Amino acid sequence: MKNTTTLSFILNSKEYESIEVPTCVTLGDLLREEFGLRGTNLSCNQGVCGSCTVIIDGNPIAACHTFAFEIDGKNIRTIEGLECADGSLDPVQESFAELSAFQCGYCTPGMIMLSRALLDQNPNPSEELIKEWISSNICRCTGYAMIIEAVQLAAKKIKESEA
16 A cells, blocks of 8 residues: 555645655655644644635635645645745735734734635725634734734735826
8 A cells, every 4th residue: 555645746835746746645744754744733723723824726724724735736825835925025925024913923824824815815805894804813912903904004005006
């Protein structure tokens, strides 16, 4: 019985082909251990807390609850791949920093990735939609008010940059 699988995928805009990985490894472990992308935080390992949120083909996904073999042929974006082409922060990252929408910072990468996916799908979300989306990620420090404001600010910045 073969205990590995061969994958091809795009990770943070870089193509990887014929990467052999153990069939039982999660995407979270693959990102952290094989690629050194430690911004994807692993916490609950059950897909509940959202600390490990990454974007796969435009959708926010829990990396701890996704097997690596599921990314074959997919486009994966992590917090490390979020910065703009010129090296500046993504508007979501910038807004989180500007409004101090974090305290301990543990949930922040997952919250930023979730917010980025929301804004990619809906560039002008209502406050209620933002609340609905971020309710899938747990933050034990902020009370969420600053996070909601940061998503709203990021939406405004993105809209202004496209005008």
